[in-house]
Amino acid sequence: MNPLRLVIKELIYRRISSLVILFTVIVASSVSIAIYTLSKASENETRKIMREQGLNLYIFPKGTNLIDFYSVNNTQTFPEAYVEVLAESKTFDAVRHLTGILQVKMPEWKDGNGSVHQIILFGYKDEAIQRYLSRQETMGFDVKKGTVQLGALVAKNVKPGAPFIIEGSDGKSHSFIVAKRLEEGKGMRDQGVSFHLEDLQILLGMEGKINKIEALGCICHDGRIKNARSQVQDIFSDLEVTEISSIAEARENQRLMMNKYGVFIIPFVIISALLITGLLFHQNVRARNHEIGLLIAMGRSSYTILFMILFKAFILGLVGGMIGFFTGSLIAEYVGKEIFRFTAFSIKPVWSIFYYTVFIFPLLWMISSWIPALLATRIDAARILSEE
Amino acid sequence: MIDIKHISKTFKRGSEEYKALVDVSLKINKGDYISVSGSSGSGKSTLLNVIGGLIRPDSGEVIFKGENLYDQSGRFLDFYRKRDVGFIFQQFHLMPYLTVVENIGLSCYQKSHADAINDYLEKCSLVNIKDKYPSDLSVGEKQRTAFIRAIISNPVLLLADEPTGNLDPQNSEIVMTLIEEFHKKGGTVVLVSHDPVATKYSNLNIEIGHGSIHIPAQTFGK
Numbered sequence: 001m002n003p004l005r006l007v008i009k010e011l012i013y014r015r016i017s018s019l020v021i022l023f024t025v026i027v028a029s030s031v032s033i034a035i036y037t038l039s040k041a042s043e044n045e046t047r048k049i050m051r052e053q054g055l056n057l058y059i060f061p062k063g064t065n066l067i068d069f070y071s072v073n074n075t076q077t078f079p080e081a082y083v084e085v086l087a088e089s090k091t092f093d094a095v096r097h098l099t100g101i102l103q104v105k106m107p108e109w110k111d112g113n114g115s116v117h118q119i120i121l122f123g124y125k126d127e128a129i130q131r132y133l134s135r136q137e138t139m140g141f142d143v144k145k146g147t148v149q150l151g152a153l154v155a156k157n158v159k160p161g162a163p164f165i166i167e168g169s170d171g172k173s174h175s176f177i178v179a180k181r182l183e184e185g186k187g188m189r190d191q192g193v194s195f196h197l198e199d200l201q202i203l204l205g206m207e208g209k210i211n212k213i214e215a216l217g218c219i220c221h222d223g224r225i226k227n228a229r230s231q232v233q234d235i236f237s238d239l240e241v242t243e244i245s246s247i248a249e250a251r252e253n254q255r256l257m258m259n260k261y262g263v264f265i266i267p268f269v270i271i272s273a274l275l276i277t278g279l280l281f282h283q284n285v286r287a288r289n290h291e292i293g294l295l296i297a298m299g300r301s302s303y304t305i306l307f308m309i310l311f312k313a314f315i316l317g318l319v320g321g322m323i324g325f326f327t328g329s330l331i332a333e334y335v336g337k338e339i340f341r342f343t344a345f346s347i348k349p350v351w352s353i354f355y356y357t358v359f360i361f362p363l364l365w366m367i368s369s370w371i372p373a374l375l376a377t378r379i380d381a382a383r384i385l386s387e388e
Numbered sequence: 389m390i391d392i393k394h395i396s397k398t399f400k401r402g403s404e405e406y407k408a409l410v411d412v413s414l415k416i417n418k419g420d421y422i423s424v425s426g427s428s429g430s431g432k433s434t435l436l437n438v439i440g441g442l443i444r445p446d447s448g449e450v451i452f453k454g455e456n457l458y459d460q461s462g463r464f465l466d467f468y469r470k471r472d473v474g475f476i477f478q479q480f481h482l483m484p485y486l487t488v489v490e491n492i493g494l495s496c497y498q499k500s501h502a503d504a505i506n507d508y509l510e511k512c513s514l515v516n517i518k519d520k521y522p523s524d525l526s527v528g529e530k531q532r533t534a535f536i537r538a539i540i541s542n543p544v545l546l547l548a549d550e551p552t553g554n555l556d557p558q559n560s561e562i563v564m565t566l567i568e569e570f571h572k573k574g575g576t577v578v579l580v581s582h583d584p585v586a587t588k589y590s591n592l593n594i595e596i597g598h599g600s601i602h603i604p605a606q607t608f609g610k
Contacts, residue, residue: 001493013485294481297442298495299470382437385477
């Protein structure tokens with residue numbers, strides 16, 4: 001008989017013991033997935049808040065008058081190539097995400113009704129991620145070339161997919177597709193239009209120029225401004241760094257705290273479950289010593305015996321891990337909403353870790369059954385089978 | 389077929405040593421039917437397990453097809469037990485989660501073995517219960533199932549350790565007859581039993597006591 005079939009038959013026959021092992025896998029994976037999902041949601045929400053609130057750091061041309069900058073009256077510019085230089089620099093490791101921005105006031109913009117308004121034009125360069133830091137998802141605004149995102153005030157009566165026509169510095173009309181209407185409450189962006197940097201540079205005749213770099217995801221929690229400032233100025237003496245911290249810093253602290261809890265709780269739960277499973281497998285092998293002894297007497301090799309125990313652990317790890325993924329995601333979604341009000345709407349299954357789940361949990365459970373499996377191969381078949 | 393030369397085996401239980409076999413030599417020829425008798429703890433089962441490749445002796449050799457079994461690899465011993473030896477035990481040792489047919493199928497490593505299951509089931513009056521689980525079987529049915537499992541792959545050697553120890557006289561007779569039929573078809577049998585009835589089928593009776601064997605003269609040439 002095929003050893004795989006034998007394993008399945010035994011699994012079903014000792015269903016209580018199998019269900020207990022499965023339950024420990026589900027608990028371990030659910031807790032891990034729930035914590036990870038919540039921490040990911042918290043991280044995403046933090047990023048959003050940081051972005052909206054203007055944190056972490058802004059890098060401006062040295063001497064920029066910030067009052068002027070925020071009223072968008074007067075700005076100095078610098079080459080957009082600075083972004084790549086910072087991203088490629090080994091000595092600038094205070095910030096992970098860098099977005100070059102060109103932000104310019106347009107005093108006279110005619111809406112669809114012919115009324116004239118003052119709006120702000122934002123051009124976003126594709127985000128650069130610091131090369132010498134670990135990779136993460138991009139955080140910046142993603143505006144595709146040829147499209148625009150309209151602030152809530154500018155977008156009135158405009159539908160996504162409609163053309164957005166604006167006069168350039170060359171006196172000609174330029175047309176873009178409205179990709180998105182932003183919700184209200186985005187600050188200056190409510191009365192702004194977001195372009196891809198290259199589109200805005202062409203529109204304004206400011207090719208290769210930007211006037212600020214938004215630096216998100218600071219990894220120098222303590223004294224970050226000092227680190228970042230000195231690192232930037234070591235590379236570009238014509239730039240300076242400003243930090244605008246607020247709610248975002250508190251959210252960042254919450255995220256870091258969640259990560260700390262996760263780093264402790266996830267291994268604790270998994271290791272506890274592995275130890276319990278190891279004991280359950282040991283018990284299972286003891287209960288089956290006559291069966292295993294018989295298989296040895298019938299010429300089944302140690303590898304076959306080892307394989308049968310490990311395969312059982314693999315099945316339980318795989319099924320438990322998969323069930324745990326969905327259970328954990330549901331727990332995160334429903335329980336998390338009550339606990340983390342700010343992140344409630346960001347809590348979604350993290351599908352990228354589903355693949356890790358189907359790989360890691362079977363592997364971990366095979367490791368937990370390794371010692372019982374080895375003991376099974378060393379069963380003294382002669383003694384066991386001669387017992388009366 | 390199997391030449392056992394000067395086998396000794398000592399077991400340790402705590403600080404005590406127990407000599408199960410002391411310088412035992414025995415030649416088993418193809419077609420022999422050997423019964424081994426002796427009191428409990430005399431070393432009968434140890435001898436059977438040494439022949440079956442399950443207990444490595446401390447000294448001596450078990451020569452099979454010109455090779456000492458215990459000089460060979462673990463893989464060789466696995467193959468020896470799989471292809472050349474069939475075991476029957478007092479406790480049957482059927483897998484509780486497999487049906488009669490599936491338990492027998494555990495020993496099948498060729499399609500011809502699986503094809504022969506129905507013939508054996510018929511011969512042993514187990515056809516009607518072939519899909520039942522061991523918990524639904526009588527002791528006699530269990531031992532007949534264990535017997536078929538032991539011989540279904542046509543082993544050259546059948547090793548039976550107290551096969552009738554748990555059976556009533558009627559079932560004992562059935563099992564002994566089945567073993568006798570296996571022997572008559574050219575199979576070699578080594579049977580360990582307390583039961584004096586077992587000796588009536590064998591052509592060589594061995595008594596074992598304190599790890600040494602004694603072959604009563606009258607059994608030669610039986």
